[in-house]
Amino acid sequence: xxxxxxxxxxxxxxxxxxxxxxxxxxxxxxxxxxxxxxxxxxxxxxxxxxxxxxxxxxxxxxxxxxxxxxxxxxxxxxxxxxxxxxxxxxxxxxxxxxxxxxxxxxxxxxxxxxxxxxxxxxxxxxxxxxxxxxxxxxxxxxxxxxxxxxxxxxxxxxxxxxxxxxxxxxxxxxxxxxxxxxxxxxxxxxxxxxxxxxxxxxxxxxxxxxxxxxxxxxxxxxxxxxxxxxxxxxxxxxxxxxxxxxxxxxxxxxxxxxxxxxxxxxxxxxxxxxxxxxxxxxxxxxxxxxxxxxxxxxxxxxxxxxxxxxxxxxxxxxxxxxxxxxxxxxxxxxxxxxxxxxxxxxxxxxxxxxxxxxxxxxxxxxxxxxxxxxxxxxxxxxxxxxxxxxxxxxxxxxxxxxxxxxxxxxxxxxxxxxxxxxxxxxxxxxxxxxxxxxxxxxxxxxxxxxxxxxxxxxxxxxxxxxxxxxxxxxxxxxxxxxxxxxxxxxxxxxxxxxxxxxxxxxxxxxxxxxxxx
Numbered sequence: 001x002x003x004x005x006x007x008x009x010x011x012x013x014x015x016x017x018x019x020x021x022x023x024x025x026x027x028x029x030x031x032x033x034x035x036x037x038x039x040x041x042x043x044x045x046x047x048x049x050x051x052x053x054x055x056x057x058x059x060x061x062x063x064x065x066x067x068x069x070x071x072x073x074x075x076x077x078x079x080x081x082x083x084x085x086x087x088x089x090x091x092x093x094x095x096x097x098x099x100x101x102x103x104x105x106x107x108x109x110x111x112x113x114x115x116x117x118x119x120x121x122x123x124x125x126x127x128x129x130x131x132x133x134x135x136x137x138x139x140x141x142x143x144x145x146x147x148x149x150x151x152x153x154x155x156x157x158x159x160x161x162x163x164x165x166x167x168x169x170x171x172x173x174x175x176x177x178x179x180x181x182x183x184x185x186x187x188x189x190x191x192x193x194x195x196x197x198x199x200x201x202x203x204x205x206x207x208x209x210x211x212x213x214x215x216x217x218x219x220x221x222x223x224x225x226x227x228x229x230x231x232x233x234x235x236x237x238x239x240x241x242x243x244x245x246x247x248x249x250x251x252x253x254x255x256x257x258x259x260x261x262x263x264x265x266x267x268x269x270x271x272x273x274x275x276x277x278x279x280x281x282x283x284x285x286x287x288x289x290x291x292x293x294x295x296x297x298x299x300x301x302x303x304x305x306x307x308x309x310x311x312x313x314x315x316x317x318x319x320x321x322x323x324x325x326x327x328x329x330x331x332x333x334x335x336x337x338x339x340x341x342x343x344x345x346x347x348x349x350x351x352x353x354x355x356x357x358x359x360x361x362x363x364x365x366x367x368x369x370x371x372x373x374x375x376x377x378x379x380x381x382x383x384x385x386x387x388x389x390x391x392x393x394x395x396x397x398x399x400x401x402x403x404x405x406x407x408x409x410x411x412x413x414x415x416x417x418x419x420x421x422x423x424x425x426x427x428x429x430x431x432x433x434x435x436x437x438x439x440x441x442x443x444x445x446x447x448x449x450x451x452x453x454x455x456x457x458x459x460x461x462x463x464x465x466x467x468x469x470x471x472x473x474x475x476x477x478x479x480x481x482x483x484x485x486x487x488x489x490x491x492x493x494x495x496x497x498x499x500x501x502x503x504x505x506x507x508x509x510x511x512x513x514x515x516x517x
Contacts, residue, residue, distance in 0.1 A: 041079050042231065042252070043224040044072075047215055051080045054212070055147055060184040062174060062210055064200050067217035068338045068359070069191040069285055070253035074153050076217065077187055081149045084185075087136065088151040089113040091158030093287065102160045107132055110158070114139060129169040137177050140184070149185045150178075155200065156192035167199050171206020179210070194333035218338065220250030222403060222516045228252070234260045238512055239455070239494060246395040247272070249360030268379040272369055282365050285339075295321065295330055300339065300357060304366030307394040308421075308435075309343075309356030331355060341401075346480045347424035354421070358398055367391055389453070396453035397435055400492050403515045407449070407492065408438070410514040417441045424478055426470040434471055437480070444485045447508075448475060451492040458493040465502040472505070 041048065054061040065073050078085070089110045094102055110132050111125050119139050126132035140148060152158060152170075159166040170188075178184040190196040200207055201214050220228065222238075225245055229236055236244070247268055248254040258267045272278055286296050302318040303310060312331070316323050321330075334340040339359045345352045357363055368391070369376050382388050400407065408416055418439040426432040436449040448471065452458045460468070472489060475481050491497050492510040 041076065042228045043220060044076055044217075047076060047217065048080055050213055050215070051077070054185050055081075055084065055149075057185075059182050060179050061186070061212040062179075063185065063187045063213045063215065064196060064211050065187065065189045065215045065217060066193050066196040066201075067191070068193075068219070068251070070251050071217050071219055072252040073189045073191070073217050075252070077151055077153075077189065081151070081185075081187075084147060084149045085151050086143050086148045087113065087117055087139065088153065089158065091152075091154035091156065093154075093157050095287070099160070099162050103129075103162075103165075106158050106160060106166075111135075129166045130172075133169050133173040137173065140178075140181075145183060147183050147185065149187060152186070152188045154190060155188045156190045156195040159199070163195075163199055167203065168206060171203075171210070174210055175206055193337040194329070197336060218250075220252065220255070221406075222250075222399075225250055225255065226516055228255055232260060234258075236264065238516060240264050242396070242399065242494065242512055242515075243392075244268075246360055246392065246399055247364045251361060254361060265379050265383065272364065273376055273378045278365065278369060282362065282370070285359070285362065295319070296334060299330060299334065300359075300362055301366060301370070303340065303355065303357035304363065304370075307356075309354040311352050311354060315355055343419075343421055345421045345423055347422050347478065356398075358402065360395070360398070363395060363398070364391075384455075392453045396494070397451045400449075400451045400510075400515065401436065406515045406517050407490075407510050409517060410510045411438075411447060411488075411490065411508060413438065413440050413443075413447070415440060415442055420480075422475060422478065422480060424474055426474040427477075428470060430470070432467075432471050432474050434475060437475070439485075444482070445488055446475070446481060446485050447488045447490050448472065449490045449492055449510075452494075454494055457495050457498045458491070459498040459500065460502040460506070462502055465505065468505055 051063075054063060065077070067073055074090075090113075091106060092109060094105055097105070107126055107129070114123070114135055115121060117139065119135065123135065126135055136150070140150070156163070174186060178186055188196075188200060190200075201211055222241065222245060225241055226238070229241060244255075244258070244264060244267075248258075248271070254271070257271055258264075259270070262270070275281075283297070286300070298319045298321075299315065302315060310318065312323065312327075315331075316327055321327050331340070331342075334355075335342055339357070339362065341356050341358045343354055343356065345354050357366075368382070404416070404419065416438050418437075420437055420439075421433065421435055422437055423431065423433040434448050435451060438447040438449060439445075440447070450468065450471075468489065472487060475487065481487075488507040489505055490508045490510060491506050494512045496511050497503055497506060497509055
């Protein structure tokens with residue numbers, strides 16, 4: 001064996017050290033790049049965890065993501081998967097086209113997406129969805145054996161009003177090929193929540209039982225909004241963040257329109273009062289979501305006139321629609337889309353189910369902009385007026401209800417057995433309402449929650465003290481209150497309660513800061 005010189009030994013050691021050092025640098029750089037990717041996403045920790053898990057799975061995965069328009073479904077998928085996405089097609093909303101024309105336009109878009117990823121331009125255009133998925137399969141077969149993500153965005157629009165053909169072929173593509181490859185992650189997204197549920201998630205045809213994971217993407221919480229604002233150089237107070245939430249909701253797309261070089265009033269004016277396309281944005285929330293979007297808009301507008309909501313019969317009469325299966329379907333779809341909520345209201349002989357608008361953007365638009373034209377004014381002149389405080393008082397209640405987990409944690413409630421509204425007669429003969437009752441059977445306690453908006457500390461005066469006493473007394477004698485349960489009066493306010501001679505009946509407090517936890 002030939003001898004190795006001292007110089008060669010030193011050189012070899014230097015090379016080994018260099019290789020090890022470079023490997024560490026590469027690893028470090030790779031680690032930093034991953035951190036940067038996820039720093040661009042606010043919240044969504046559980047969704048990210050699941051999407052990451054699918055990349056490591058030993059089998060093919062089929063993921064369906066749905067949620068309100070503008071909530072960030074596409075952004076989440078693109079940011080997590082990035083260069084793992086080997087094919088992406090997006091459906092386009094097309095109005096007033098016959099079925100044949102609609103399908104041809106979507107097929108053309110699908111074909112152009114294939115050309116974008118390298119399919120030869122002399123490849124014949126698909127005449128139907130079977131041919132389209134055959135082209136996709138042929139392309140994917142040439143990509144390689146690594147994990148491959150196929151992303152079909154706005155699937156309801158891609159499939160079209162008569163969606164049976166596209167869904168049938170999607171099911172055949174998955175069952176006959178993609179599922180057996182063991183290395184395909186198929187992600188489908190849609191804003192038309194009811195369509196996604198009926199045609200994909202609850203489908204009893206070719207997709208039945210094939211969905212690996214269903215994700216419903218929700219708006220940001222207050223905490224996530226705070227993280228968003230901080231990440232983009234805003235220095236808003238939590239009071240201002242709450243106002244922003246009550247106007248825009250926790251919708252990332254709307255938050256992204258807020259300019260940190262303007263104050264909040266200027267931003268609300270620019271977004272709602274000065275943008276001539278704001279009416280179109282309101283329509284776009286519902287347009288394309290359903291085959292008869294006009295009916296949905298009518299119901300939303302009707303609910304917008306009654307903050308505390310309407311019963312099923314009241315709502316049907318308001319919009320001129322018959323009670324029945326179609327009406328039930330519309331109400332279910334609005335609920336699944338996160339536009340409305342249903343809650344029980346006790347106090348009468350029979351429990352009433354009340355339907356209430358809870359989409360903050362729609363609530364703000366209908367209250368201040370819709371139908372007002374030049375009379376809408378501007379936010380600067382509306383602030384601190386009775387009109388503002390009326391809106392803020394009601395909307396703050398919805399803000400609190402949308403953050404029930406945070407209220408529960410603050411009150412140290414392990415399990416909420418029921419939460420409901422109660423409306424009945426007080427001992428003085430007057431009708432009184434408790435907007436939120438939280439029942440915890442484990443500790444035999446009913447929490448009566450009063451939610452009050454105020455720019456400063458909320459002060460209970462003699463009149464309101466009497467009103468609170470009437471509420472407690474009325475609830476003590478109602479059927480819903482279990483006689484062995486104690487009652488806790490909880491004040492949920494923006495900045496706390498002023499402690500004076502009229503606040504002695506308050507047992508616990510929850511403030512705006514607690515809603516940010």
